[in-house]
Amino acid sequence: NAGVTQTPKFQVLKTGQSMTLQCAQDMNHEYMSWYRQDPGMGLRLIHYSVGAGITDQGEVPNGYNVSRSTTEDFPLRLLSAAPSQTSVYFCASSWGGNEQFFGPGTRLTVL
Amino acid sequence: AQSVTQLDSQVPVFEEAPVELRCNYSSSVSVYLFWYVQYPNQGLQLLLKYLSGSTLVKGINGFEAEFNKSQTSFHLRKPSVHISDTAEYFCAVSKISSGSARQLTFGSGTQLTVLP
Numbered sequence: 001n002a003g004v005t006q007t008p009k010f011q012v013l014k015t016g017q018s019m020t021l022q023c024a025q026d027m028n029h030e031y032m033s034w035y036r037q038d039p040g041m042g043l044r045l046i047h048y049s050v051g052a053g054i055t056d057q058g059e060v061p062n063g064y065n066v067s068r069s070t071t072e073d074f075p076l077r078l079l080s081a082a083p084s085q086t087s088v089y090f091c092a093s094s095w096g097g098n099e100q101f102f103g104p105g106t107r108l109t110v111l
Numbered sequence: 112a113q114s115v116t117q118l119d120s121q122v123p124v125f126e127e128a129p130v131e132l133r134c135n136y137s138s139s140v141s142v143y144l145f146w147y148v149q150y151p152n153q154g155l156q157l158l159l160k161y162l163s164g165s166t167l168v169k170g171i172n173g174f175e176a177e178f179n180k181s182q183t184s185f186h187l188r189k190p191s192v193h194i195s196d197t198a199e200y201f202c203a204v205s206k207i208s209s210g211s212a213r214q215l216t217f218g219s220g221t222q223l224t225v226l227p
Contacts, residue, residue, distance in 0.1 A: 004154075031213065033214070033215075035215075035217075040120070040219055040220075041219055042115075042117075042201055042217035042218050042219045042220050043155075043201070043203075043215070043217040044217070045214055045215065045216075048214060058214065090154060090155065092155075094213065096213075099145075099157050099160065100157075100213070100215060102147075102154035102155040102156070103154055104153060104154045105153075105154055
């Protein structure tokens with residue numbers, strides 16, 4: 001099992017550009033989520049999904065879109081990047097929610 | 112809503128000394144409690160969790176934590192640390208629910224630095 005994979009590892013964008021952060025898991029987990037990590041603030045939940053076709057907002061959803069067309073994939077879209085979205089993004093998955101497995105992260109810089 | 116407070120942002124400690132990382136939480140409902148560790152440039156790895164039962168929970172790498180409901184605390188301890196324990200540690204909670212969704216609320220993290 002590869003676990004939770006994320007691509008790319010690093011990305012630099014200009015303000016206003018769009019991009020998609022990819023997340024995939026091969027553990028047949030129903031629950032997937034996206035967090036952003038900023039210094040001194042821990043991790044904050046952006047969006048989550050409890051299964052294919054079902055998504056919901058977390059604590060900081062503005063500026064981000066998600067979709068869940070398959071159990072395995074949960075991409076995060078930035079529609080118009082802003083410097084405030086400079087962060088490290090983590091994807092996580094779980095089957096019953098008691099333990100979430102985290103990917104290695106994507107470090108995004110918006111200029 | 113839940114909130115988590117990690118009382119120390121940085122904890123330096125000498126190798127082989129004991130360490131305690133403090134975590135307090137606030138919630139109007141019952142919660143599950145977790146400690147995660149993040150090594151430099153890596154994702155988060157679960158150290159231990161409290162779901163129910165014994166309030167003393169043992170995890171990986173010799174860490175343990177004690178759930179204190181009256182003080183709403185879940186402090187992490189290790190009797191003797193190693194250089195390899197240098198990392199950032201996050202306390203997190205999720206509310207107990209019947210569904211499969213478990214939204215984690217994290218503290219701001221504690222950087223543990225083990226000195227030789």
